Amino acid sequence: VILESNDRIAEDFPEVCYPIRFLEGSTKRQPLYRGQPVNIELSSDQIVLPRIPGSAASEATITAAGLTGSLRGMQRSFSNGTVVRPSFALIDDPQTDESARSPGQNDMREGVINKAIQGMAGPGQRMSMLCPCTVIAPDDLADRLLDRKRNPQWQGIRTRMVHRWPDDEPMKHWESYIDLLSEGLRQDRGKAEAVEYYLQHREIMDRGFDVAWPERMAEGDISAQQHVMELRFTYGDAGFDAEFQNEPHRPKRSSFCEITDDLIAAKCNRLDRYAVPSACTQVTAFVDVSQSLLWYMVCAWEPHFTGYVIDYGAFPDQGRNYYTIADARQTLQDHYRGRGPEGMLYAGLTDLVSHLCSRDWMRFDGIGLRISRLLIDANWGPMTDVVYRFAKQSRHGATVLPSHGRGISAKSRPMDTWQKRPGEEQGQNWIIGSIREGRSVQHATMDVNFWKTAVMNRLFTAMGDKGSLSLWGHKPEQHRMLKDHLTAEVAIETSGQGRNLTEWSELPGRDNHWFDCLVGCAVGASMQRIDLDGVAVNQGPKGFRMPGRRA
16 A cells, blocks of 8 residues: 555655556556566565566565464565575564463564574575564563573664653652642543643753653643653553563562573473382372363372372363463364353363373383372362362262362461361361362362462472472473463562461463462372471572471
8 A cells, every 4th residue: 555655655666656556456457667567466465566677676575474374485486587585574573462471482483583584585695684572571572682682683772762761859740740630630620730730840840851752742742751751650650661661570579490491401300201100109180170271280299299290281182282272272162062161161071080080100110000189170160060060970089179279378377277177187288178068079278379389399309309390201392381381470478477478479361270280289199198298498499488487
């Protein structure tokens, strides 16, 4: 459309724009130049500019492709027989809100850009690339490309709406302006009083206030500075910094070390998938329930809480190594067509639990172990009753137990101090309750803050030490998706009632299902008398303290 209608571009490039205008939107009537057709191509994913001898743009080709599509091997043959490969790539906004919060997605897209796209020009040729992008989350793809230390081949420029904020004295006036604005909006008087205040004090309020685009303002605004402060008032400091300064705030994390690729590599135990070491005495499993998939994990345990992740996945199987719940190709709805939501979930649990509980998990010494405890997430409100009904009716009912996770905060009483009720079984920050009201089946309640911290401590315990948790296989890339799930929550140090505690909070837009599954497997092991108390607690990150310990 621009090449057809923009007169200023037509003045600079008449040999491109005039033939395209001649088409009037239809490539069926090709214009001629010196008796030869100019061979213009216009489609939704490709434009070939007119073949005009002597023009630098002659037969120039513009092709559109998705970042995650097929990019390698692109080439085009000119009319004179010359074969060319791409020399310039415009990578427009190469991430989504979801992918920006996924380390695995960021790794993959960074690799595509720096390898596949950069190599499109072919051997010995240089590829020029331009990437307009917005930083959505810390360490997302845009943040990485703008990092000159990490990607020095990119001449990254981080644009900001504000280059310099005003000093203390003018900022006090802006605070008064925001107070007047807030009060005027609350009282339905509008912003007239705030604007009048700005007009009276504008000289001092604008002093040292350097904005990138002085002409950018909304209708009715007096200046770009006023527009900036009202945006900051609307979005909040964190929202403004993320959306307009390209500097999203990093969440405040606890003293836990980051789960890095090196850590995952160090925790790969080089055992085959499904293999159980001979010292293990228990195998536990957990199923996390979601609307479209059932997520599961199976772990084997030695008596002193040395653990092995021997299997995990999703049901129905996705047939690929990396996916999110948002892009699942085969869902419960697809697998059980014609069933309602309750019947669909019941059938999925039946098939998955039967698959997990009916097999022998073979130890090295030839002894097969069956899953001794399988917990099922019963916190998904609409389907809680279905989980209970399945647990009651399943032929594996002696093994299956509905479970509820509760995040016990530092201000609340620790679960291990709760008064025991008749018929209950209490363990380390878990309770197997008596028959629940209206349901003829037992259920479990666990303190997920305690157990997430305990599981994370096991991941940071060195291989070979008592209480270490390791992963099957020898290739860390096999566990890239698991790593994303394990990093989908932030740990925050809190304190209350004389104790220090790590509390866990989900990051928006991230899948954490296998983290929940790993926690559930550990709780199941504790229920089977695998002793966490006998494990040293000082092997984790610097400053680590087992949750619930007195300060």
